[in-house]
Amino acid sequence: MPIQSDERPIDRWVDGLPKTSFFEFVAARILVPFWAWWTPVKPLPGGPHPSFQRGDNVQCMMNLVMPLKDKSPVGRTLAALAIAQNKDAIYAGLNNVGTVHFARFVIVNDNICMFSVYDGDFTNYIRDFIATIGSVFNAVVGLVEDGEKVIPCEQNVEAFIQWVHERDLYQVPDTATDFLRDQEALNGDEAVSPVNDDLTLLPRKLILQLRANANVSLGNGYRAYPGFSAAQVRERLGLGW
């Protein structure tokens, strides 16, 4: 069965453009915005790719980037204090939820970021955290743009989980064909199968996606050893679980 190609004459024209600094400058400021207008691209959803492989469902990465409301040193300080004041609650949450390997809070420019590694399903992970330390989420998310819509998280469980999911970074697959499949999946019922794997179109598609989705995770984390759950690690080390 012939594979449908969405290559257009303009693709071939662009392929033929010289790769000089001038043309790169023009492409970034004129061609890419024009192309984004002409073929709009939706941001790909964040979080790990759905998988049934066991190894893919432990040590999953969450990369949450949340723009602060107050983009001043005062706003950043409030965020830092919110974490520091809740340190004990965070440890209690880690103990009671039991599926988290580690969680890090980082301030980058005007964003507070939460990076964590967890086991199992994302919604279960966030829901269990709401049930144990919802007040910490409320304290942090209250400082973030659009956060007031979903707090208190205990009363807005579904909306809160969706809000977090929308701010979790898209994890760009390591292989080009997987990225093209993700991109095609955005078309829902109208997605074509088999997916057009014409790699000459990859740069355009990636550029348009990164324009719509400026912050992404490259890959889904690289492990130095096979996946184990947090409880398996604790058990093997005799720490209790």
Added chain:
Amino acid sequence: MTDFADVQGNILRGYRMPRVRYLILEVADRFAARRWLAASTNGNGYGVPQITPGHWGANKPDTCFNIGLTYEGLRALGTPDASLEMFPNEFIEGMNARALKLGDVGRSAPETWPAPFDEPKRIHLIVSIYATEISQLDDVQQRALGDGTAWRLLGTREGCSFEDDIVHFGYRDNIMQPRFDGVHDPLRHADGQPMAPLGTVLLGHKTNLEGLMWRVPEPKVLGHNGTFNAFRVLRQDVVGFEKYLDQAASYLLTHKQVDEVMPPGDEVRICKVLSITPASRHAALRELVAANLCGRWRDGTPLALSADMPDPDVDQAKFDYDHNSRCPYGAHIRRCNPRGGQIVQRVANNSRRLVRRGVPYGPRLSGTQPGDGSGAEPERGLLGNFIGASLGAQFEAMSCDWLNLGLQDPRITGSNDPITGTNDPDTSWFDLPLKSGDTIRLRSLPEFVSTRGGAYTFLPSLSAIRYLGSL
């Protein structure tokens, strides 16, 4: 105080009627379908069958009739967008889209489901009819379909209970269901588990996770006292299951620790209690393996109370999993509901409980011995309803992290449920515990249960049905 006359009856009570038929329907005409819904709650004893409520007074009806609407069904009826947006994502996306979370892969994948489940967007309403006789099912079906102006019949599924609550695979079922605050008498049928808050099964009430409330779709009349159902058509490979028990028993007979698994002489008592003739060590070991895979002997005795042999005198419902429990960590019933036992997600004990309503379909396999494999076996399985106020927090959470990943206990993480899990013989395993604390690892479990269809439905209150009828 909850008005149970406003709650659909199949949520809070089992009807104990042997025959069930499910009608899978598509809206044929939106306005006629709305009139049909209004008529189903108008109290008239003729025409459209009346929805069976949770409280029916002194006289139990001869037949029972309940409905569940899919998201597409709510849309087809013209439910306002503002209300539709308030339903949870998993319900909006539908069961097919959640296949990976549910373990519906390989031969369980939605792409392999037969009609009408191969066109999920056309499934709008699933009607459940409960009766004693087939003629009653036919009569209610005829009244429900009427002249066909409201609904188009896409397909049916029908099941029938076996004697003594036995289901395929030979286990006794229907032993217990969650008991709810304000519904059940805490002093009757105590099962050792805390009473479940009503929010476990009805929207708008306190849930088991302290302080957490599930979103109730508005207007309040639409969402309040409603709940969600995962309707599943689950094919059971009964012959394959019995063959596996044979293989496992033969393997154990040659194992050096077989006498620790089953002390010599126990086979006589096990076979006697389970009425197996002729009694043999192999036959008893088959039963012991079956008991460990499930967490109950096939007569219903929980291993948590009697791990060495079935005991007809124990209370089959009242037990817990303490540190000395000899119920395997990976046993089916322990995975589905770890009760008060230690689990990784401490906050989740008792929070993922579900009301289960299931009925077998297909002919019962006679005896426990597999056939010679020469003829094609008829399809057998379970028509299951897994009911809870949050599909995501209960049904999917249980399916994803507990049944198919084993995340709740590091000793089983990486294994699937031995009975219902999506097992691959090349990688599957199950640890059989011994009294000494050692385990014997059984391998090569095939997939005994595969999904043949299903849908997520919303079970609205009677007030909500009237509301939908008045749109």
